[in-house]
Amino acid sequence: MTDSSSASRGHGLRRDIDLLEALASDEAQNAGGLGVVRLAQLVGREKTQVSRALKALAAEGIVERDPDTLEYRLGWRLFSLVARTSESRLVRVAEPVMHTLSADLEETSHLCVLSDREVLTLLSVSGHSFRVHGWEGRGVPAWRLSAGRVLLADATPDELYVRFGTTGEMPVQDLWTLIQDARRQGYARVSEEFEEGLVGVSAPVRDFRGRVVAAINISAPKARLGERLDEAGRTTARAAARVSSLLGWEPRRTPLLRARLT
Template identity: 85%
Template sequence: MSLSGPASPSGSPPDPAARHQGHGLRRDIALLEALASPEAQNAGGLGVVRLAQLVGREKSQVSRALKALAEEGIVERDPDTLEYRLGWRLFSLVARTSENRLVRMAEPVMHAVSADLEETSHLCVLRDREVLTLLSVSGHSFRVHGWEGRGVPAWHTSAGRVLLTDATPDELYVRFAVGGDLPVPVQELWARIQEARRDGYARVSEEFEAGLVGVSAPIRDFRGRVVAAINISAPKNRLGDRLDTAGRATAAAAAKVSALLGWEPRRTPLPTARLT
């Protein structure tokens, strides 16, 4: 009897590298399970120390694993609390089967606003410098898959501007200007974001694509943080004269989803940060 473990189906000994990779995958899954636990969901995230306790691993090992997962978008690190939560890349995969909570809450509301405006609506989130579409529905009670899973530059779109509502000028600079590929000054992007914040929705006209206009409004979680946006986009000759009407309808729809996620509306002061 061999003491080295069972042989592979071909009769050869198991590959040590494959066994190590499988072990590493199981440990990463354990971290994801911990981040999906009621404790993590209620707290809005967990720190490295607590995660290490939950999975029974060294803090340094957990920290390295989380860093690698964050680089791939599988988890996210909150810039304020430094705690980790499940990332939107993971949610975007789940969203295609309509399993995650945000999509479940947003989809019926999106159907209603799309039917009201007779235009397609999109559920969007921020991913690095891009806006990622998780879900699209038309005004005719069916899903539209052309935009799902696609990312577009955040600074070009109304969705990007509302998704950046919580960002400070310094964060905008680090996110966009450091790479040198931001086509507009940070000051101009900041001004447009603040305009959207005051109005409750953002609007663009032919900035992303010639002949295309759109409006977007923010969805907030129970903490009041912007976690997603509802967007309405359409040809200018069809929606251009109704942008403000569409903006108000989209803002009302986003507020309904926010309420379903536990957000209680209250007056939010404009940020006092100044561009330097």
């Protein structure tokens, strides 16, 4: 391969990336897609060139075209590739941040994800001799944990009813209130709600789309952490924001939840 052909291919890849970034923009996400004319304006290229590039990307599943509006959006294959690597990347990115957090607070931190109605712990990092036993891989009802309340931050009221409305454990109205409190504060806190003598705080980790994909949790005996629970919450929120940033999240892209519980 000659230097000129390599440069040409590299330039073509750069132009394709420009198109993908335009389709990932706030404008495209809010509109549900963009047409060829608008994309050509955004990337500064001829409409015919953009049309050819989009057709090639669509043939590979990297973008998709709405048959009704004829507008383009990011495609299934791109999201499939992201999904396959997201969990391992999440753990890899979060672990060093959690080590720092656990050392700063001298408490155990946990990386948690949502699985249906339960919270699962992917990783625990100890910053103290005290360990919350047996958490990794163990599922706990989401409504009982601070982690569950931040992991449900993007849920609509209807989704909460579908997921928890028949459990009878906690009225959905009460759960909604707790979730909104956590959203406003930037972290959730519990004090002996899950286990006597145990307190905890959790903050959300967001991916590049602004969606909550995990929670970082700090749990400890009330005798040791109870009086500094809000301080721990703020510190945990900063750590979670750091992980979110490493995953590509920009605060301005965080979606606003507009649904209301009636």
